[in-house]
Amino acid sequence: MRDLSGTIAAEATPPGRGSVRIVRLSGPQAVVLLKSLFVPQGPLPWERPRCLCLGAVRAPGEGILDRALAVYFRSPDSLTGEDVVELQVHGAPGVVRGVLDLLGAGGARMALPGEFSYRAFLNGKLSVMEAEAVNALVDAETEGQAAGLAGGLHGGIEGELRAMLEEVLDLRAGWEAGIDFPEDVGDMGLAGSLERLRSMVGQLEGLVRAAPALRYLREGWRLALVGPVNSGKSSLFNALLKRERALVTPHPGTTRDVLEESVQIGGYPLILMDTAGVRATSDPVESLGVERGLKAASVADGAVLVFDGRKGWGDEEEGLLGRLNGAPVAIVANKADLGIQAGHMPAGTFSVSAVTGAGLERLSERLGVWMEAAAPKGREVLSSDRQVEALRGALAGCLAALRTAEEGRGEDLACGGLVEAQRALEACITGGSVEDLYDRIFSRFCIGK
Numbered sequence: 001m002r003d004l005s006g007t008i009a010a011e012a013t014p015p016g017r018g019s020v021r022i023v024r025l026s027g028p029q030a031v032v033l034l035k036s037l038f039v040p041q042g043p044l045p046w047e048r049p050r051c052l053c054l055g056a057v058r059a060p061g062e063g064i065l066d067r068a069l070a071v072y073f074r075s076p077d078s079l080t081g082e083d084v085v086e087l088q089v090h091g092a093p094g095v096v097r098g099v100l101d102l103l104g105a106g107g108a109r110m111a112l113p114g115e116f117s118y119r120a121f122l123n124g125k126l127s128v129m130e131a132e133a134v135n136a137l138v139d140a141e142t143e144g145q146a147a148g149l150a151g152g153l154h155g156g157i158e159g160e161l162r163a164m165l166e167e168v169l170d171l172r173a174g175w176e177a178g179i180d181f182p183e184d185v186g187d188m189g190l191a192g193s194l195e196r197l198r199s200m201v202g203q204l205e206g207l208v209r210a211a212p213a214l215r216y217l218r219e220g221w222r223l224a225l226v227g228p229v230n231s232g233k234s235s236l237f238n239a240l241l242k243r244e245r246a247l248v249t250p251h252p253g254t255t256r257d258v259l260e261e262s263v264q265i266g267g268y269p270l271i272l273m274d275t276a277g278v279r280a281t282s283d284p285v286e287s288l289g290v291e292r293g294l295k296a297a298s299v300a301d302g303a304v305l306v307f308d309g310r311k312g313w314g315d316e317e318e319g320l321l322g323r324l325n326g327a328p329v330a331i332v333a334n335k336a337d338l339g340i341q342a343g344h345m346p347a348g349t350f351s352v353s354a355v356t357g358a359g360l361e362r363l364s365e366r367l368g369v370w371m372e373a374a375a376p377k378g379r380e381v382l383s384s385d386r387q388v389e390a391l392r393g394a395l396a397g398c399l400a401a402l403r404t405a406e407e408g409r410g411e412d413l414a415c416g417g418l419v420e421a422q423r424a425l426e427a428c429i430t431g432g433s434v435e436d437l438y439d440r441i442f443s444r445f446c447i448g449k
Ligand SMILES: Nc1nc2c(ncn2[C@@H]2O[C@H](COP(=O)(O)OP(=O)(O)OP(=O)(O)O)[C@@H](O)[C@H]2O)c(=O)[nH]1
Pocket: 228, 229, 230, 231, 232, 233, 234, 235, 236, 247, 248, 249, 250, 251, 252, 253, 254, 255, 256, 275, 276, 277, 278, 334, 335, 336, 337, 338, 352, 353, 354, 355, 356
C-alpha cells in the first residue's frame, strides 16, 4: 500500500532556469521544517500566516544557500487543507535542488505526482472534477486553450451534473412508487417523467457531442492539406509553419507520407498535415501515400484543398472535393504570383501564393474562425476522457430508461436504465471508488500539483 501521509515537498514551478521558483510543503511538519532552514530577516512567517516574509535559507551550521521569501498557510485555510509553506527562491536549478535536499534531510518526503491535489480532495478543498480541470488547464499552451479549459474550473458543469443526478433519483423514486402503488401515479405522472427524461437525454447528448472539443483544446484541431500533385501543398505547409519542414521540389509526387506539425493560429493549437498529391499512379509506393493522405483527410477536423491556380479548377479537383468528409474545407488556388486562370472555381476560393505569402493571412483568419467555432465554450468543457466516458454511460442509461418506458415495457425495467445513469453520474462527479482514486486519477497529474 502506498504511503500517502506525512509532510511532502515538491517544486510547484516547472523545472528549468527562471527568475523565481517555488518549493511547496504540505503536512503536519511544514512549519517545523520551515523553522529548520529559514532564517527570517523581519516578520516571522509562522507568526504571520499568508504574509510573504523575507529571509535566508541555510542548512543548520552552514552558509546561506539563498535569500528567499516564505509564506505560511495555516490549516485548514490552505491549498491542501493542511499546513502549507511555500518558499520562493531564486530560479537556479541548484538552489531548488539544495532546498529540496534540506527538506528531505529534515524528514519531508518528495511528493508523488498529483499528491497536493489529492490531499486537497481528501480535505474537501477540491472536487475530483475541479482537480481534473486544473490539471487540464496547466497543459494549455495557447490562449484559446487556456480560456476554454478554465471553464471547467468554476464547477459549472459539476453543478449541472449534480442537478441531473437529483433528477434521476427523483424519477427513480417516482417510478418505484408507481410499481408499488400504480393507482396513485397514473399516466399523467408517466408523461411528465418522460418529458424530464427526454430533456436529460438532450443535455447529456450535448455534453457528449462537445467531447471532441476537449481533444481540440488539448491536442489541437487537425487540418489536412490535400490536392492534386504539385499544387503547392508542401509549400503551403511550410509557409503556415514558417519553416522549411517539408520537402518541396518541382517534381510531381514529391510528398509520400503524411507529415504532421503543430502550429498556433488565432490562439488555438492546430495540427497541420501535409499529404501526398492525389493522382492515378502505377507506382505502388506513391499510391500507398495517396491512400494514406486521403485517409488522414477523412478523419481530420477540416481540410484545405490546394490546387494550382494557374491551371484552374477542373474535374480532378471537383472529384477530390467530393471525396472529403463533411468537415469544413477551404479551397485554395495557389501560385497566385504566377497569375490565376480565369474561369469557374467554387465560391469563396482563396487566392494565395505559398511563395510570396500573399493571401495567407485571410486563409489563417478563416482557420481561426473554424477553430473558435469548434472550441467548447465555458461550462461545456469536460476536462478528462474519464468524464466523457462516464457521461456516455449516463446517456446510455437514460436512453435505455426512456425507450423502455416509451414502449410501455414497465417502470420496473425502465428503472434499470435509471440505476445505470445514476451510477455513471455519481462516478463522473466523485471519480468512483475512493480506495484507488489516487492511482486512477491523481497519479496522472504532474509532480508539484
Ligand atoms: N511560383 C510559385 N511556385 C510555387 C508556389 N507553391 C509551390 N510552388 C512550386 O511548385 C512546385 C511544387 O511545390 P510543392 O509544395 O512541392 O507541391 P506539392 O503539392 O506538395 O507536391 P506533391 O508533394 O508532389 O504533391 C515547387 O517547385 C514549388 O516551388 C507558389 O505559390 N508560387
